Amino acid sequence: MPIVKTLFGVLFLFALSSSILAQKFDGLALTPPMGWNSWNKFGCDVDEKLIRETSDAIVASGMKAAGYEYVVIDDCWQGERDSLGFIRSDPKRFPSGMKALGDHIHSKGLKFGIYSDVGAKTCGGRPGSRGYEYQDAKTYASWGVDYLKYDWCNNEGLNAVGAYTTMRDALFSTGRPIVFSICEWGDNKPWEWAKNIGHLWRTTGDITHCWDCEENHGTWSSFGIMRILDKQKGLKIHAGPGRWNDPDMLEVGNGMTVSEDRAHFSMWAMLAAPLIAGNDVRSMSNETRETLSNKEVIAVNQDPLGAQGFPAVSEDGLEIWAKPLSNDAWAICFLNRSKETKDVNFNWKENLIKDDFAQKHLDAKKVTYKIRDLWSKRDMGTTEKPLRTVVPPHDVLMFRLTK
């Protein structure tokens, strides 16, 4: 029948109202999620030893103290489903089981993230959640999962809103607060519909560890840092506490230069992007650790205002990005996209910077701001004087301006 008969009107109203009650967990991800994910470095080659050691290293390296929280196992943790259809972890790679692994992660004061896919199979060919959403959500909750990254492989033309809403409702039904990371690659403009479904949504295809390349893999492409950055245009109005544009996980420490890693990390901070490290934190260099753990840069990312940064000035390969912060402060980042060192001669008073969406403006004519260099960690005077300096190639200067 097309709809319930009049006789059942009361039941129908109940059905409607319970449908309206379906929601994501609120109060989570009020600032961009921070953590680590296995994919960028390890791909399908995950096991419980890696995850345990990584959790330990996140604490020992100071990354936890810097704010990294979610330890997310990406694809390929799955084994078969049991006779009742419940998903089990790969018994060879995770012999102790996922509950024990979650307990270990939690014992470190960290949170436990996991991965699945809207399709019948994940990208790596493991069992996906299609048609098993409630069963999988219940299983994740029983393991103590706090975060789900939910991929878009083998979607076979499913309606993205529908597929992600089903899993949202399944997660919500468990009663366990779980951050929901929508990995839909921007295929269906998730920024337009995902804010009531998940806490973050991918805006693009996969990132890769190069400055400005595009790698063609046959049926798909991955994109360098600048390519991803350029795809964020126009998206800032959709971001805010509990709802973040996700330009994909970090490639810091995965092969770019220290300058490039610094620029990448700074720009992700400016974008209010999730900061999900993707390197081998057990063996990272001091430079990588310092880049990932720069608390002043992270504070820009984690600012409670939750505004996404934007390019205020762009000229000849040099871009000046701005991000309004709480207490009328601003983050300003000079990004040198080119291979040549760029001279900077920036008169703060001649450059009114406005964020119409956040209803903030930086007007150095009226207000004198103190300037803090977030990478050299030095105070740099005020906006009374023009800024005269240089930006090395593929690098940034990043400042916090406070009244």
Place this chain on the structure above:
Amino acid sequence: MPIVKTLFGVLFLFALSSSILAQKFDGLALTPPMGWNSWNKFGCDVDEKLIRETSDAIVASGMKAAGYEYVVIDDCWQGERDSLGFIRSDPKRFPSGMKALGDHIHSKGLKFGIYSDVGAKTCGGRPGSRGYEYQDAKTYASWGVDYLKYDWCNNEGLNAVGAYTTMRDALFSTGRPIVFSICEWGDNKPWEWAKNIGHLWRTTGDITHCWDCEENHGTWSSFGIMRILDKQKGLKIHAGPGRWNDPDMLEVGNGMTVSEDRAHFSMWAMLAAPLIAGNDVRSMSNETRETLSNKEVIAVNQDPLGAQGFPAVSEDGLEIWAKPLSNDAWAICFLNRSKETKDVNFNWKENLIKDDFAQKHLDAKKVTYKIRDLWSKRDMGTTEKPLRTVVPPHDVLMFRLTK
């Protein structure tokens, strides 16, 4: 990640091939399904006593011998889900449980049908299967279910192909052959995509027991027999063994006149429609039983050629429908849609009837056919002579022509 990396190419191919293997159960519903369903007469008011008594009555009345096979409980059999998420029957209405009920149905030599919905709630506000597809399919199989009617209420914009495909794959995964009845009301032209997903698909909104009315229920309408009939135009090319257009269940015995019931039943036979009785078979009149049990009319419906009938001639409220049958036979039905008795003077030799899709033709100039009247159950001569007779209002004459 958008797709598995090259490293996992083999896994990916495996995922693709297993996806291609996903299918409906073939070899089922090679002729239009026949049976009984609770909705048209009883709506939400179902319980195990009704279903047991109905099963018994289907045998005792001779309906089983006439071909009726599936006993389908429509909406409102459901109770709550258990702690693992498995659906349970309403403990008040089905205190013995569904397995016991299925066993009773099977003990009668009949088959067991059940109902669910693509949404989180059924039309009657009971738990739907959204996100629980595999769990529900597994449960149905454990109960011995042979047939699933799957409704479209509370779909909340789900992609119909995706939603029905998920349940198809879930049913297939159980290993139990289950006829899959797609009740999507024709919203998304299921005749164009459903033949590889289900065995039958609704083509319209709900039927109701009147000749030519349209009942407006506020947000939805139900349709009389003639209204439904007219909505079948153009659909015949999609029907065949294992894939049937479903103009909704029978209203025979639910309040129309004996003539109207006969016409309705005859036309559903001509349409190669599923013949799912929808009356109270425990207390039906002799006329209703005889209408539903006319084996010669049923044979037209169940003819193994599986061709759907079509209107060959239409004039002033009198329609002549034709349906090619196996062994170069034909069914011909004179339908009087009007309130007046219609005279018939039909010269077989002057009316070549062609079914281009079935590649059949009835050419009485070249071939002499014997004529059998399927309601009076008499032989009526041949096509050598014109047919001179009358058709009462809202009634039919139905013939089988054989060489």
